[in-house]
Amino acid sequence: MNCENCNKQPATVIITQESVGETAERHLCEKCAFQTQTFHFDLNQEPLSIQQFLSHWFGGADPFFTQQQTRENPLQGPECPSCGLTFQKFLDIGKFGCAACYEAFRDKLPHVLRKLHNGHSIHVGKIPVSFNELYAVKKKIEEIRIKMKDAVEAERFEEAAALRDEVNILKQSIAHGGEESHVD
């Protein structure tokens, strides 16, 4: 696919523009993507810092959309309930304010992360032991629930009741850990 703007170079950059109730994607070549954004280089700050990178590639206003956006949607995207960071601000400063930001911006992040990490947005490395345990318990609860459903359908109500108790015990055991895995 060629760049929507110049139609000469292959489109390598996707710019998502948000307006109320709809998102528009523009496929551009690198050159056009840079040029469509207002962009001042601080010569002292080369090479491109992460903030510059993010705000230029994702944050910069596009002339076609700016007016519409500022009029109809001044907030521009989600806001973190814990630290108050907006998605737009995140793009401007290039930093998250807290762990809850990740949850608040969850849908939009893969797009940003893929640009920074050679097309990847999913973690495949180390998992904390404590998290592993929590994950294992959650999985076990799922398994028991399926068994429970089978038991109910087969009208083995005593067995179902025993399974339900088992689930409740497991749920209690992760109640603390579960709370801790969310910020505030």
Next chain:
Amino acid sequence: MSIEKFMRNAVTGWMASHGEHSDIVMSTRIRLARNLTGYHFPIVFTEKEAMAIDRAVSGVLLDSGQNGYSYLKMSDMPVLERQVFVEKHLISPQLTEPDRHGAVILSEDEMVSVMVNEEDHIRIQCIYPGLQFEEAYKQANLVDDYLEKSLPYAFDEDFGYLTSCPSNTGTGMRASVMMHLPALAITKQIDRIIPAISRLGMVVRGSYGEGSEASGNVFQVSNQTTLGKTEKEILVDLGNITARLIGHERKSREVLLAKSRIVLENRIFRSLGTIVYARLLPSGEAARCLSDVRLGIDLGIIKDIDMSILNELMIFMQPGFLQQFAGTELSEEERDIFRAKLFRERLDVETASSSTEKETEE
């Protein structure tokens, strides 16, 4: 204080010249970025949160009774001492920002340093001499496991370890090697290699990280991405790049030696002359000459100087160290004088047999 004593106190674990390929790879560093749930990241946190994080992290490590940890609060350290820590790569300049309430927990051998309230709540850092990815990661991983047992980490099933900067999200790991690549620099091949490496998800830059110049032909090679690859895969990929750079560097040295030996020897001995006899030694010139002398030692052209001196002098020639050695603040010219003095004395201590130096001293 005598120069020997000062040096003895100032030398740190990673400056020793051992470990594999230590003639080219000066040190290996692993850094893990971690955050705790329930607290805002340092960029927006309150002083109260900062204190709570500090207490939690330092409590766990100091109570562990491992590695002979000691705790140092940035606000309690004299400015000069903080600068020396930065120059030794034990802490980052960001940690010293006053509103961060930063602190560092340092192992006795200074090879493990845990920064508290830098850009993230926790930055575990291990520096080893030479090329030792596996050992450095193993150590960092142990510290990480230990902290995780007592502290609730911010972790997400999809995104991995949650960090303040999205460029660290995932493994939170930055692995890097500090490499001395004089032959690639002299032959200008490095200019072609740097962009090629960046296409592989790795970065090459000067020895003090982002934006810093490669002083003394010392380059830092590190992974750029932290998502989509396991820690092991990142280390293997970086190891492969490092091995290829070492190979290239060695080959270029051979070619230089075969094709222009006299020119190379001339350059190396002139530089040796400069650092042994100079009375004013600006840092740029000092770094350049040290690089040449080190190359001379590696190639067997200079025989009576130990390589570890150069590792040390590379660090000690910096403003913080010089001023600590002098015991007072110094202007730029005074620093150049002191740097020249430090180099003369250090090289004189080592090559005590050469009496020529003493004769020139009044």
